[in-house]
Amino acid sequence: MRYVSVFILGLVFWLLITFRFTVPNIIVGAAASLLCAAIFAGYSMTGTLQMLNPVRWFWFLVYLVTFIFSCIKANLDVAYRVLHPRMPIKPGIVKIKTSLKSDFAKTLLANSITMTPGTLTVDVKNEYLYIHWIYIRSEDPEETARIIIGPFEKYIKKFAE
Amino acid sequence: MAAIVLISVGVLFNIFGCIGLLRLPDVYNRLQAATKCVTLGCCSILLGVFIHFGLTDAGIKGLIAIPLLFFSATVAAHALVRGTYHFGVKMTEKSVKDEYKSDVI
Numbered sequence: 425m426r427y428v429s430v431f432i433l434g435l436v437f438w439l440l441i442t443f444r445f446t447v448p449n450i451i452v453g454a455a456a457s458l459l460c461a462a463i464f465a466g467y468s469m470t471g472t473l474q475m476l477n478p479v480r481w482f483w484f485l486v487y488l489v490t491f492i493f494s495c496i497k498a499n500l501d502v503a504y505r506v507l508h509p510r511m512p513i514k515p516g517i518v519k520i521k522t523s524l525k526s527d528f529a530k531t532l533l534a535n536s537i538t539m540t541p542g543t544l545t546v547d548v549k550n551e552y553l554y555i556h557w558i559y560i561r562s563e564d565p566e567e568t569a570r571i572i573i574g575p576f577e578k579y580i581k582k583f584a585e
Numbered sequence: 586m587a588a589i590v591l592i593s594v595g596v597l598f599n600i601f602g603c604i605g606l607l608r609l610p611d612v613y614n615r616l617q618a619a620t621k622c623v624t625l626g627c628c629s630i631l632l633g634v635f636i637h638f639g640l641t642d643a644g645i646k647g648l649i650a651i652p653l654l655f656f657s658a659t660v661a662a663h664a665l666v667r668g669t670y671h672f673g674v675k676m677t678e679k680s681v682k683d684e685y686k687s688d689v690i
Contacts, residue, residue: 440649443642499598499625502618506605515614515677517685535659539624544617545663546670546685554685556613556666 431461480583487579501541529584588637595629611677620662
């Protein structure tokens with residue numbers, strides 16, 4: 425199953441990026457996607473069938489909207505800190521615990537954290553995330569976790585677990 | 586018109602990212618500016634390109650470059666910052682906390 429999904433993904437990507445729907449082009453694309461599927465499908469994510477569930481797609485859209493908003497907020501935040509004459513920064517690395525289990529969900533969470541205001545994922549070890557924070561607002565671990573991963577964790581859990 | 590606005594906003598955010606790269610004190614803070622501002626700036630420019638060209642060859646290519654850029658930029662930032670830490674680059678004196686040091690092998 426995952427071989428088929430990687431093959432289809434590869435072929436669609438090839439057709440979109442070359443944008444010529446002739447027979448030779450499709451054959452070359454199919455050969456390349458077959459090679460990619462044979463080599464890389466073993467490393468790809470598990471549970472591709474459950475992603476066909478429409479409820480998961482709904483939560484994915486909710487997550488996407490939250491993500492884009494926080495991404496724009498992140499940019500304004502960084503622009504403010506950079507352009508302010510005194511540069512209000514108070515950086516440090518904090519450690520937070522996540523309840524997500526699968527690798528795919530953790531990767532998504534780490535990527536989301538990197539794109540949100542003032543935080544950058546340094547490392548992921550088992551269930552702990554190490555995060556570089558440009559302005560530490562709280563000393564309490566639970567408060568920290570609520571500020572940083574609160575908006576994303578619940579949505580990611582709904583569609584990627 | 587919308588395309589021009591989006592491309593201008595993208596260029597503006599790229600400039601902020603570059604200013605941040607020059608002004609912030611250490612490599613970790615600089616990477617924050619470099620990833621966030623530059624990624625959203627480039628995405629904004631690509632979206633502007635898509636609106637300008639519409640559903641043609643170049644427009645579709647601009648659109649599918651956005652998710653690629655998102656994933657590669659975040660993963661690259663993570664790899665860079667982790668590699669830098671393990672190489673032993675110190676954080677700036679303004680830093681107040683480091684919970685990674687005690688846990689890293």
